[in-house]
C-alpha cells in the first residue's frame with residue numbers, strides 16, 4: 001500500500017482509540033438529527049420540503065469539528081518528538097502531509113456516511129429530489145478537504161495543539177465571514193472580491209445541486225495551496 | 241561507513257557543533273562522548289538527516305546526507321534522545337507502523353518484527369499500550385524500532401538512559417553483538433559502558449572534537465606517575481616539570497608528587513636519576529593508569 005494511506009490509517013485508528021471519534025460522531029448525529037426533525041416539522045406545517053437547509057447547517061458543524069480533528073495531527077508529533085521518527089525515515093514531506101490530510105478527510109467522510117439515512121427516509125416516505133443531495137454531498141466533501149488542509153497547515157506551524165486548534169478555528173471563521181459584507185452591500189466591489197475568497201459563497205452555490213467547475217477548482221486549489229504550504233513548513237525544520 | 245567532514249551547526253550566534261570531522265569504518269562501534277550541551281545530539285540529528293548542517297558534509301554508507309538523503313535514511317537506524325513513541329498504540333502495532341515507514345517489504349515484516357521484539361526483549365509486552373509502559377520499557381521499544389529495518393548503520397543517542405542495571409548489561413551485550421554486521425555510533429554518559437562496548441571513542445566538548453582514539457590509547461595518554469620523596473627541596477616541583485615527557489607536576493602533602501605525562505617518552509628513568517643526584521630520597525615511583533573517567537574530565541575541563 002501507498003505510504004500516505006498507512007499514515008492516514010494510523011490517524012483514523014488514533015481517532016477511534018480515544019474518545020474524540022465517538023464524541024464527534026454522537027454530536028454529529030444529534031445535530032443533524034435535530035435539524036432533520038425540525039425540517040420535517042416545518043414540512044408538516046405546509047412549507048415545501050427540502051434537505052438543503054440540513055446540509056447548510058452542517059457547514060457550521062464542520063467549522064467546530066475540523067479544528068478538533070486536525071489540531072493534533074502534526075503539533076503533537078512535534079511536541080512528543082515523533083517528528084524525528086517521521087523525518088529520519090525515508091519519507092518525503094508530501095507523503096507525511098498527504099497521509100495526515102487523508103486521515104482527517106476520511107474521518108469527515110465517515111461523518112457524511114452517517115447522514116445518508118436522511119435522504120433514504122425521504123426516498124422511502126416521500127419524493128426525493130436527488131440533485132441537491134448529490135450536490136450537497138460533493139460540496140461538503142470539497143469543504144471538508146479545504147478545511148482539513150487548512151487545519152493540517154495550522155497544526156504544522158506550532159507544537160501546541162491548543163494553539164493550532166484556535167488558529168484553525170479563527171481562520172475558518174474568518175473565511176466564512178468574508179461572505180457577509182457582500183450580503184449587506186451588494187454593490188460594493190471590495191465586498192464582492194472578498195466574497196470570492198469565502199468558502200461559504202462557493203459552498204452555497206454548490207448546495208443547490210449546480211456543480212460548477214469554478215467552484216471545484218476553488219476548493220481544489222485551496223486544498224492544494226495549504227498542503228503545499230505544509231510541506232514547505234515541514235521542510236524548513238531542517239534549516240532551523 | 242560514516243564519514244564526517246567539517247560539520248558545523250549554528251544556532252543564532254552560537255555554534256552548537258563546530259568543524260566536527262571523524263570517520264567510522266564498517267563494523268566499528270564508536271562511542272561519542274561529551275558533557276551536556278557538547279553537541280552530540282545535534283551531530284546525530286544532522287547525520288540522521290533530521291536537520292541540515294550549516295556547513296560541512298557527511299557521507300553514510302557512501303551516500304551524501306544532503307544529496308541522497310532518502311538513501312541515507314534507508315541505511316540508518318536511529319534512536320533519538322527521547323524515544324519517538326505513539327502512546328496510543330500497542331508495542332506490536334507501533335513496531336509494525338515503523339516497519340512500514342522505514343520501507344520494510346510486507347513479506348519480511350513479520351520476521352523483522354520478531355527480531356525487533358527480541359532485540360528489546362519485549363515479547364511479553366508486545367500487546368501492551370505504549371502509554372502504559374515504564375520509562376525503561378519505552379527506551380527498549382525505542383531500541384527495537386531502530387533496528388526494525390535491518391540497517392547497516394545504527395545511530396543511538398543515549399540508548400541506556402533509564403534502564404535498570406540488568407537491562408543496561410543486556411543493551412551493552414546487544415550493542416556489542418551488532419559489531420560485525422553493523423556500524424554503530426552511540427552517545428552515552430555511562431563511561432564503563434563505553435569502555436566495554438566501544439572500539440573507539442570520539443570526545444567532543446563545546447562543539448569541537450577534542451580527542452578521538454581507541455579507548456586504551458586515550459587512557460594511556462592521560463596516565464601519569466606517583467612519586468614520593470623523603471626530603472624534597474622547595475624547587476623540586478620546578479625541576480621535575482623540566483624533565484622531558486612531563487607535562488604537569490602537582491605537589492601533594494607528605495612529600496608526594498603527582499606527575500602528568502605527555503605520553504611521548506618514558507620519563508621514569510630520568511626522574512629516578514634526578515632524585516638520586518639531588519639527594520631527595522626516593523621512596524616510591526609508580527605508574528598511575530588513568531581510567532576513562534579521568535581522561536574524560538581532563539579533556540572536557542577547559543582551563
Ligand SMILES: Nc1ncnc2c1ncn2[C@@H]1O[C@H](COP(=O)(O)OP(=O)(O)OP(=O)(O)O)[C@@H](O)[C@H]1O
Nearest residue numbers: 251255256274275276277278279280281282283321
Ligand atoms: N533548537 C535549538 N536552538 C538553539 N540552541 C540549541 C537548540 N538545540 C540545541 N541547542 C544548543 O546546542 C548545543 C548542543 O546541544 P546538544 O543537544 O547537541 O547537546 P548534547 O551533547 O546532546 O548534550 P546532552 O548530553 O545534554 O544530551 C547546546 O548548547 C544547546 O543549547
Ligand SMILES: [Mg+2]
Nearest residue numbers: 280281282321
Ligand atoms: Mg543529547
